[in-house]
Amino acid sequence: MNRMGKYGSKLAVTALAVAVLAGSGPVPGVSAESGPAGPQAPEEVERFVDAFFNQPDIQKQMAGAAVAVVKDDRVLLNKGYGYANVEQKLPVDPDRTIFRVASVSKVITATGVMQLAEQGKLDLNADVSKYLGEVRIGNRTDVPLTMRHLLMNATGFEYGDLSDSTTTDLSKEVSLKQYLLNNSPTIIRQPGQFYRYDNLGFTIQGYVIEQVAGQPFGDYVQKHIFQPLGMTNSDFRLTSENLKRLAVPYNQLGDILPTLGTVPTEFPGGGMLSTGSDMARFMMAHLNGGKIGSTAILSEATIRDMHKPQLAIHPKLPNMAYGFEYSNRQDANGQYVVEKSGDVDGYHSGMWLIPDQKVGVFITVNKDFEFRKPFFKAFMNHYYPAAGKQADAHGPLSSSLAEFAGTYSDLRNRMWTSRIRAENGKLIVQDPLGEHVLHEIEPLLFQDDQGVKAAFKRNEKGEVQAFYYDLKLDSWSEKLPQPRPYDDVGPQHPYGAYISHLRQLDVIGEESGDNLFRPEQPITREQFIGWLIRWSGIAPSKQKPVFADVADSPYAQHIQAAQELGLIQGSGGDRFFPQQPLTRQEAATIVWRMAFNHLHVTPKEAKIAGHTDSWAVEGVRFAVAKVLYGPEVIEDQNGAADYRSTQPMLRQEAAVLLSRFADHLF
Template sequence: MMLVFQERRKSRKAWAPALLAAVIAFSAISFPARSVEAADAAGPKDAKEVEAFVDEFFKRPEVASSLAGSAVVVVGNDKVLLNKGYGYADVESKKPVDPDKTMFRIASISKVFTATAVMQLVEEGKIDLDQDVSPYLKGVTIPNKTGSKLTMRHLLTHTTGFDKTDVLTAPDATRKDYPLEQYIKENLPTIVRKPGAAYRYDNLAFNYQGLIVQNVTGKPFEQVIDDQIFRPLQMTNSDFRMTDKVLENLATGYNQLKEPWPQYQLMPTIAPDGGMFATGTDMSKFMLAQLNGGKLGENRILQENTVKEMQRVQVGIHSEIPNMALGFEMFFQEHFNGETVIGKGGDLEGYHSWMWLLPEQKVGGFVVTNSDASDIREQLFAAFMDHYYPKTEKERPAITLTKAQLAHFEGSYQYLRAPLIYYKVKAEDGYLSVAGPNSTRKLKPVGELLFQDEDGKLGAFKKDEAGNISYFYYLLIDAWCERITPSPNYSDVPRNHPYADDIYTLRDLGGVLNQTSTLFEPDGKTTRAQFAAQIVQLAGITKSHQPSNFADLKAHPYETEIQTLLEIHVLSGTSAQRFEPDRTITREEAAVIIYRLSRFLGFPPIPAKLSGKTSGWAEEAVQFIVGARLYGPEIKSTDEGTDFRSKDPLLKKEAAAILNRFAKLFASSAGI
């Protein structure tokens, strides 16, 4: 299952992105050998040859069978070499994709337009990239626990240090008008990590940029984009507003089952981080301007030096593994084939996009699809790079490090964007063993702080200011992993305890409610409130700011955690007025909560043969738990089926087993 966390936001997938992998599963895809021969000379030059190459790509059975529709653009040497639609903008009516008229949600590629508006204000001297952003926020105060200033450069490079970078909303949570400033004020993050210290994909940061653009110019964000980017580039079919024209020309988005998504509004209504609509034709104009020093024809949107600064690598965990320019990212690095590539990807329900630029070659590409079942971005990009810039294989010789030297890298590393995902790194003779929840890989040292696995994928570590190994970057493309400070053992959970791995892993991931206690009380019972709070804490879900409607939750210690899950329909009350937070939760109740969460994240049902007694309302959920083996050693299976002991109270050790194994299931879906 490939569920993209990446930048999917504004609704359930905004969290499941971080969650499901952003990461991704992109790295786990294999590609069939191309049948079109590599171009004779580096780079696309002839329009007919480019069209033949892309046409053949879309004829691949694995591409054609899943495709709804797509728009593809290739530009090179100040010319549009390809601007073509494939498949259908609407499958039912067989309406073809028209590159001039069919509009798509380009999702997080919107961020590059937001960054461009910011850089225009930098040129005018109205914004300083390295000044504290507080004066630009005009009364919006971001709590800061670090004592270090937050700058516009941090906002542009996903290095804010925010404790939350994504906002979770229910799939049916829409408003006709949700202003950007209100959205910002209702979703204030806290700066918990020194700005600039770590890379973590950050949707909130780009909404802050949009607010700053509004504040500095005194005009609505969308008007600034219209006046300063769309009109000069004659992008007449692009918008940040869902107008009647957009609705008339917008390609229908489809889910994994190829069913149409209902049209949805984003939150905020004008979303600088992902709310833009555009055609392939309009995207070609923006790409040409970026590749021509900020100019298209006689119209200029940026000065040449500004463009160079915008496209320059600003953040990377290692010199050989760059992460961010200003608004641009460096995803899919294994396909760069030695070229300098900057890009931007985007994901929303039903829409997946990727724009890549090779500034030194003055070449770029763009692809967008309108189906969750046909996310072919990386395949096309890989084929494009192999075809036009064939890679010259260079074997990296391993360097010799002793086991004692490698021991400096040992520890657990937690993915900053989704706490459910982590690595455990162990020193071996000549290499590091890197264990994710689903697999273990060998990484050999090939440079200072630089490692390579058996498949040639690079990973790197970073030291903090004190010289200690603090971050690890490997496979997960949109954030670094932070080294976890190990905690002392619980006095009542020896390391040979049958639930020790579940309990201690859960604590390492932040899923234990009282992290400082020396007792775990493994045989104690779990309440409904405690189980809900553990889920929110473990998953790193942004907490709701809304008060609960349940009378028995008022002023409860876990009111906000429970309300958070209520809003996304993972929890429900025991009646219209009551939740009963302090009642012991039964095993089948816990199963229903986990199952609802799994469905929210896109996991399919899993049938299983059950024995014992389970309530009818919980049977499908218990089957999922049993089928996915989300339980500890307390459960045994026989030929008659598995007795989940559904009616029993859930003990703390059993809750740890369910939650830890759910985290492993989640991480395995991300290919980790």
């Protein structure tokens, strides 16, 4: 869970994991002598993990971390590294230092759901509306939503991420019922047909637990999961006591982040607080047939159901179990692994279970520095080295690869566009992480040169409908039709490709009803925010706007969402001036705030010429460094770019800024 509903973190994590500590080789100072036997001796596991954390890049960047490794019913490692509070040099104590585990919370929520299903108190395949009381979910399809769909992240909701999931008011109390009454979703795609990460779906699961069990979600989890397992330092509430032991969160620059509460207060999709010790106990229960010692929280049969594939774009590329996920399968070295990660500003967690080996690994950190993927890859290379090379590509098996070519829009983050073309018996994918070559290894299943798999799905007519690539973990992408061209944007228009891109993503349409884009007209502040929020995939807010002058704006709730995300601050107290032209430096600052606050992008250096107001310098430098502009910006003889910061931004220039921001982010 992230302030943008994990939206930002997933993008950032994908890129950082590629760029930081690739982890393909051995950890310095540790041999691979243990071979495929897996972790056995606590002393050897500690040497391995110590060596990982002693790497200079890790030492330089990290704040603190807790790591747990379990096998069978034993804890092989439970250790803290670095500092829970850097300024006070307070070391991480794995037994007492509390971290936000963010979306790892979802597997605890799923465990609660499966307990009630096992007891016959709810039916995973029944229409979920029977468990929702006063809460109503709109459905534009003829297929009812079930608990199984919710557990698989296959809800079909229009939006799964909302902007108001955190608060600085730690005394604020928002119940699950009130939250869902205020934010009830609408189903626009057939449930069960598409995979898309969905925070709102797990919030609904927590509310169903309340309804069926007849007690608050947090009380249920304490009584039926935490207490039986001896997880004495875990909670879904940020109490005054655990606040004292909460690791201080830091951003990527090492600045302290504010302590936030969650909305709703007990947030089933991402509000759990825990320690390394407690998460070790949870993993052991899941690896030992649902029990620790003689205490059982689930039956062995239910545990098996939770750990097996439930939704897959291809049988060899699964996406979801119940609550658990599958990702980066190439890093598992042929082992069967289910996992769950969690991301919120300043905290990042990862949990991996290898059920066949009864081995579990958990890591949690308190800084926006990504090393979970390199850590797990190093762990697997050390303890379960790959038996041989990855599956060979067999050349094109389909009669024509051309049917896969096209533009695909991520179902969760519209800004993530994959452009696919067929070339010399291969598919070439262009996305925000670069260009990738895919080789067909089975019908509809592909693999890149690094062993990362991708797959396509057909609809009932046999047409290619969806695409998933294991570099982008949280959603399938939908194949898009070609957009209708605007009458005033011809094929040779210098900004035409960017305008067409945003129209194809349904970010912009016929705002005036005459199929004219008016590319050289200045964009207003409200229009730009409307484009930005639609393009991000975040739902418009349902809260009352804080700005007094936006009530009549068609973008009022988009503006409120941007305010809740900290992207805009308004002008002159409680006024936003929605119809005022947006300056170029204002636009650059808004996208920079999104990049820095939610995608954990670090500041960029760039030579800029001309006048830029001091408050906008970082944003303009970012826009120039990432070349988020068209032919309107020209470099001088010294390589400095005059961004024309104080001039109004034209609509065609706004299209370039947003289109190139996604394509050039990493």
